[in-house]
Amino acid sequence: MAQAQPTERVQYIVEGGHRLQGEIEPSGNKNAALPIVAAALLTDQRVELHNVPRIRDIEALVELIQSVGAEANWLGRNTLEITARHLRPADLDPDLCARIRASILLAGPMLARCGEVTLPPPGGDVIGRRRVDTHFLALQQLGATIEVNSAYHFHAPALIGADVFLDEPSVTATENALCAAVCAKGTTILRNCASEPHVQDLARFLTAMGAQIDGVGTNTMTIHGGRPLGGCTHRIGPDHIEVGSLIGLAAVTRSALTIRNAGTEHLRSTLMNFERLGITCRIEGDDLIVPAEQSLKIQPDFGGHIPKIEDQPWPAFPADTLSIAIVTATQCEGVVLMFEKMFESRMFFVDKLIAMGARIVLCDPHRAIVAGPSKLRGARLESPDIRAGMAMLIAAMCAEGTSIINNAQQIERGYERIDERLNALGARITRVPARG
Numbered sequence: 113m114a115q116a117q118p119t120e121r122v123q124y125i126v127e128g129g130h131r132l133q134g135e136i137e138p139s140g141n142k143n144a145a146l147p148i149v150a151a152a153l154l155t156d157q158r159v160e161l162h163n164v165p166r167i168r169d170i171e172a173l174v175e176l177i178q179s180v181g182a183e184a185n186w187l188g189r190n191t192l193e194i195t196a197r198h199l200r201p202a203d204l205d206p207d208l209c210a211r212i213r214a215s216i217l218l219a220g221p222m223l224a225r226c227g228e229v230t231l232p233p234p235g236g237d238v239i240g241r242r243r244v245d246t247h248f249l250a251l252q253q254l255g256a257t258i259e260v261n262s263a264y265h266f267h268a269p270a271l272i273g274a275d276v277f278l279d280e281p282s283v284t285a286t287e288n289a290l291c292a293a294v295c296a297k298g299t300t301i302l303r304n305c306a307s308e309p310h311v312q313d314l315a316r317f318l319t320a321m322g323a324q325i326d327g328v329g330t331n332t333m334t335i336h337g338g339r340p341l342g343g344c345t346h347r348i349g350p351d352h353i354e355v356g357s358l359i360g361l362a363a364v365t366r367s368a369l370t371i372r373n374a375g376t377e378h379l380r381s382t383l384m385n386f387e388r389l390g391i392t393c394r395i396e397g398d399d400l401i402v403p404a405e406q407s408l409k410i411q412p413d414f415g416g417h418i419p420k421i422e423d424q425p426w427p428a429f430p431a432d433t434l435s436i437a438i439v440t441a442t443q444c445e446g447v448v449l450m451f452e453k454m455f456e457s458r459m460f461f462v463d464k465l466i467a468m469g470a471r472i473v474l475c476d477p478h479r480a481i482v483a484g485p486s487k488l489r490g491a492r493l494e495s496p497d498i499r500a501g502m503a504m505l506i507a508a509m510c511a512e513g514t515s516i517i518n519n520a521q522q523i524e525r526g527y528e529r530i531d532e533r534l535n536a537l538g539a540r541i542t543r544v545p546a547r548g
Contacts, residue, residue, distance in 0.1 A: 120545075122521040124531060126508035127540035128490055131404070132367035134537045138355050138374060139165040139528040140190065140348035144310035147287040148317045148348065149173050150217040152194040153182060153225055154291060155321055157343030161192045164348055168525040169212045176208050176215060180222070195343075199225050203263075206232035212525075216284055219247060220291035223256055223266050231264045246285035250276050254292050254300065273298030273337050281306045281331065281425045287314055294323040296337040303332050308426040309378045313349045320344040350375035354527060356382045356433040357502050359402055360440040361534075363391045364510040368404035369537070376400055381429045385421050385437060387411070389444045408485070410446030418481075422451035431455065435503040438462065441482040442470040443510060450480045461500035464493050465507055468515075490515040498526035505530070509539060 140163035149170065152159040164170060166189060174184045174192070182196040201222065209215040209232040222229035248258050253276045256268040273296045278285060286306040291314075293300035305311070307329055315328040321344050324336040355374050359382070362369040376395045383393055390407040393400050413419045421441075423431040431454045441448050442465060452458050456477040466472055468491045471483040490513030495501030501523035508515035517523075520543075523530060531541040 120521055121519070122524060123544040124505065124508075124517040124520040124523075125542040125544065126490075126505065126515045126517065128488075128509055128511035128513060128515060130509070130538055130540055131365055132362065132369060132534070132537040132539060135370040135372055136358060136533060136537060137372040138350040138358070139163075139167075141165075141310050141313060141351040141353075142167060142169060142526050143283070143308070143351075143353075144313035145170055145348045146173055146214040147217050147284070147291070147310070147314045148346065149177065149192070149194065150214070150221050151291050151314060151318060153177060153196045153199055153218070153221040154295060154318075155341045155343060156197045156199075157195070159194045159321075159343050160187070160345045161194070162190065162345070162347040164190050164192045165351070165528045166190055167528050168521065169214055172208055172211045173214055173217075176204055176218065179205055179208070196225070201226035201228045201230075203230050204232060206263075209233070214284075216244060216247060217287060219251065219264070219266055220288035223251065223268050224271060224292050224295035227269050228265075228267045231266070233263070246278050246280055246282040247288050250278060250285055250289035250302075251292055254289070254296050256292075271296035271337075273300040273335070275301045275303070277303045278305055280304070283308055283311060286311055290314060290318065290325070290333070290335065293335040293337050294318050294325070294339070294341065296335075298337055300335045300337055301332065302335065305331055305333055306426065307331055308430075309349060309352055309375065317344070317346045320346055352378045352382065353430060353432045353499075355379065355400065356386075356430070357436050357506070357527070359386055359391065359393060359400075360436040361506045361509065362402040362404075363389070363406050363408065364440055364443040364506060366404055366406070367402075367537075369402045371400040371402065373398050374400040381427055382433060385429050386440070388419050388421060389437070389441055389448070391440070408444045410441065410444050410448050410484070412446070418447050418449055420449040420451055423453055431458070432499050434458070435461065435499040436506065438472070438480065438482060439465060439470075439503040439507045442472070442484050442486050442488065442507070444484045447481060447483045450482060452478050458497075458500070461496055461503065464491070464504060467491055468507055468511055470507075487512060489513055492516045493518065495519040495522040498522055502527060502530075505541075509534075
């Protein structure tokens with residue numbers, strides 16, 4: 113079994129106050145690449161994936177699939193080849209599983225290929241309780257039995273299509289159910305399922321392998337299971353969360369950025385909510401243009417009422433972009449209520465922004481009032497999770513003075529070589545240790 117390597121501790125030293133200029137292309141969508149790498153186990157034939165983000169979470173999942181017999185090789189910086197010809201239902205490395213929540217995505221593919229799998233509890237960001245019940249209920253309805261003790265034991269000699277109603281539109285539960293359903297005998301209807309861009313990307317990948325799926329992009333998908341699945345070549349779509357992060361970064365640093373191949377078809381809610389903060393962008397084909405000149409004036413609701421930005425299931429504003437919106441609002445004129453509905457600990461990073469000079473009232477674990485603009489000062493910070501870490505990096509880049517961000521390896525779990533790519537635009541970020 114592969115031995116998990118200790119996680120490297122990373123620090124960013126950020127010199128604030130520099131404007132950026134130029135073009136940048138978002139990495140492949142992390143939340144699409146993870147389930148697609150897991151779904152590559154559904155066939156014993158060769159799969160070639162392009163635009164795979166080379167980040168910590170992906171590399172940990174690659175180690176996990178190798179530990180159960182899959183061959184996985186990087187053919188280039190962002191091209192991954194997977195052949196799962198000799199898959200075995202071995203116990204998964206608990207240390208590797210503890211590093212990423214995405215380890216739960218192996219339940220559906222391993223169950224479909226091997227008839228059983230044992231998963232240790234998954235790790236990931238510390239942003240509050242994240243239920244796995246929806247995964248269990250969906251797989252049970254498809255014929256699996258599940259035993260829970262110190263680990264999760266899944267058994268299914270045969271998967272059978274069913275009419276499945278998910279008790280919440282969980283992204284990863286939808287992805288697990290989708291992978292199991294394409295191998296189940298008969299037709300499966302997934303109701304109240306997630307429809308985020310990364311779920312759509314997984315469905316397109318499964319279709320390229322030979323699956324038949326109707327209703328992609330809606331909250332009801334019909335899967336005609338049991339069709340033979342073969343190898344394919346697939347390109348991961350752009351990360352709309354990274355695009356949102358770049359919009360916020362450009363706005364608070366008063367920078368002009370061109371975001372190439374931005375996946376503009378998935379940005380309507382993101383752009384609408386940034387417009388509430390006085391930030392407007394221009395779409396040119398597949399590219400998104402963020403002008404340097406922005407009003408940065410929060411737009412009140414009709415009647416002069418305080419506006420609200422809130423996350424909701426797709427196609428509404430993504431939960432992963434809310435941390436970015438919070439730090440962006442600190443540089444905008446006016447008052448806005450931020451309402452995080454999905455994770456009870458995601459807003460706890462705002463105390464770091466307050467220490468930098470932001471005017472924020474944390475009303476409760478889910479709501480914060482932001483009044484701006486505020487002049488931020490450099491500070492010593494700690495990244496608690498991927499998205500809060502990126503928000504802190506954005507704050508540091510628009511702050512006066514130098515900031516030190518510890519635990520920056522959390523940022524690198526979701527943003528590929530973000531320091532190098534931003535430095536190429538004019539940022540001043542020093543990574544410690546430097547890359548070899």
